[in-house]
Structure formats: C-alpha cells, structure tokens
Amino acid sequence: MFMPALQTVLKLVYPSRCLICGGLVETDFGLCGPCWRDTPFISGLVCDCCGVPLIGDSEDAEFCDDCLTTPPAWSQGRAGLVYKDNGRKLVLMLKHGDRHDIALPAAVWMARQIRPLLRENMVAVPIPLHFRRHFKRRYNQSALLSRALSRELGIDHAPDALERLRHTASLEGKTREQRYTTLSDVLRVRPSRVAAIAGRPVLIVDDVLTSGATLCAATEACLAAGASEVCVSVLARVAKEA
Numbered sequence: 001m002f003m004p005a006l007q008t009v010l011k012l013v014y015p016s017r018c019l020i021c022g023g024l025v026e027t028d029f030g031l032c033g034p035c036w037r038d039t040p041f042i043s044g045l046v047c048d049c050c051g052v053p054l055i056g057d058s059e060d061a062e063f064c065d066d067c068l069t070t071p072p073a074w075s076q077g078r079a080g081l082v083y084k085d086n087g088r089k090l091v092l093m094l095k096h097g098d099r100h101d102i103a104l105p106a107a108v109w110m111a112r113q114i115r116p117l118l119r120e121n122m123v124a125v126p127i128p129l130h131f132r133r134h135f136k137r138r139y140n141q142s143a144l145l146s147r148a149l150s151r152e153l154g155i156d157h158a159p160d161a162l163e164r165l166r167h168t169a170s171l172e173g174k175t176r177e178q179r180y181t182t183l184s185d186v187l188r189v190r191p192s193r194v195a196a197i198a199g200r201p202v203l204i205v206d207d208v209l210t211s212g213a214t215l216c217a218a219t220e221a222c223l224a225a226g227a228s229e230v231c232v233s234v235l236a237r238v239a240k241e242a
C-alpha cells in the first residue's frame with residue numbers, strides 16, 4: 001500500500017472550504033461555484049486612475065467621470081473587486097471578522113489587476129490604522145493585504161512607513177469634501193522610514209476605495225517624503241450603480 005502524501009492526508013483532515021459559505025471546494029483559497037458567480041471580479045476596461053469598471057473597450061488609458069473632474073494625486077490604480085455583493089462581504093469579513101485567511105486569495109485577485117502597472121524598485125505601503133483603533137481591532141486589514149500582495153508581486157514591503165497622527169472619526173456617511181477636510185495632515189511618512197520611500201515608486205495598499213480621500217492623503221504624504229511616484233491597489237472599489 002502506498003503512503004498518501006502528507007498534503008493528501010492534510011486535505012482529508014482539513015478539506016478546503018469556500019471562503020464565504022464554508023462549503024467544500026476543490027482548490028485551496030477558493031470560492032465555491034455559486035459564491036464565485038456572486039463575486040464581482042473586475043476585468044476588462046477600467047478607469048486608469050481608480051480601477052472602476054468602464055463600459056466599452058479601448059487601447060488607450062480611459063478615466064471615469066470622477067477622476068476626470070477631480071484627478072486623484074496618485075498616477076494609476078486598480079481594484080480586484082467591485083464593493084458590492086460578495087465583494088462587500090469579503091471586505092467586511094477581512095476587516096471585522098478576524099478572517100486573515102482572506103488576505104492571501106485577495107492578494108492574488110489584486111495582483112492580477114495591478115501587475116501590469118508595476119514599476120522597477122517599487123515598495124508596497126499599507127494605509128495605517130490609528131494606534132487606538134489598531135489596539136481595539138488587533139490587526140490592520142490593509143497591512144495584511146499589503147504583506148500578501150508584496151509577496152505575490154515579489155516587491156519590497158514597508159508596513160510601518162505611514163503613520164496616522166490623529167485619530168479620525170469614522171468617515172462613513174460623510175461627504176467627499178468633509179472626508180478631505182478630516183483627512184488632510186493626518187497621515188505622514190514616519191521620519192525613521194523616509195529612507196525606505198525616498199526616490200522610489202510606492203504602491204499604496206488599502207481594502208476599499210470609496211471617495212479616495214484617504215488614499216490621496218497617503219499619496220501626498222509619500223510624495224512629500226520623496227517618493228518618485230505613487231500607484232494604488234485596493235481589494236474593492238465602490239462603484240456608483242450605472
């Protein structure tokens with residue numbers, strides 16, 4: 001009789017489960033068929049700046065109305081999922097549900113979109129939580145994503161490069177203008193980490209892109225610290241219903 005490989009034994013003891021519904025799946029880190037179908041993966045033409053899906057196809061860089069009206073501070077950005085249905089569910093599970101296991105597959109989905117935009121010598125930097133919120137939640141979901149994404153892409157990771165100077169109240173329900181005012185001067189590159197950023201292209205990583213106010217503040221902080229350029233990668237992009 002052959003001894004089954006360790007992996008096979010582990011598989012029998014701990015079979016792979018769908019990330020969302022917990023049903024059995026064939027591959028690791030997978031989603032079952034029905035959950036996969038309800039997950040709004042982004043593909044095809046997207047806004048070159050914020051990664052929101054656009055209608056049509058084009059060889060040239062295209063931009064959504066929001067980015068045309070108010071161009072973000074970063075140069076290019078991509079998202080893995082639209083923030084709705086299972087896209088929203090996965091973000092909330094990662095953020096509030098202690099589901100660290102989501103970071104790995106999420107990084108694969110994010111990498112698919114962002115890989116063509118990689119710059120030489122790029123360094124991944126997560127959006128930080130304020131230490132008070134970090135203490136309460138015990139982990140920073142953006143740092144889990146940026147760690148997994150930097151490994152997937154084979155780029156450097158500077159998890160503590162950015163810091164939040166003040167605690168900000170939740171941005172939920174605030175207007176775009178209120179978000180920008182709340183966030184200006186809240187983020188900065190830690191003086192001790194400027195050397196990790198200066199002269200290099202930075203990839204800022206976050207879980208959700210809503211108005212882009214947080215990512216703009218982070219971009220400005222990185223540019224102020226001497227970053228040569230900033231791109232952004234998020235797990236999910238909030239998109240207005242067409």
Ligand SMILES: [Zn+2]
Nearest residue numbers: 018021032035
């Ligand atoms: Zn499922």
Ligand SMILES: [Zn+2]
Nearest residue numbers: 047050064067
């Ligand atoms: Zn856009």
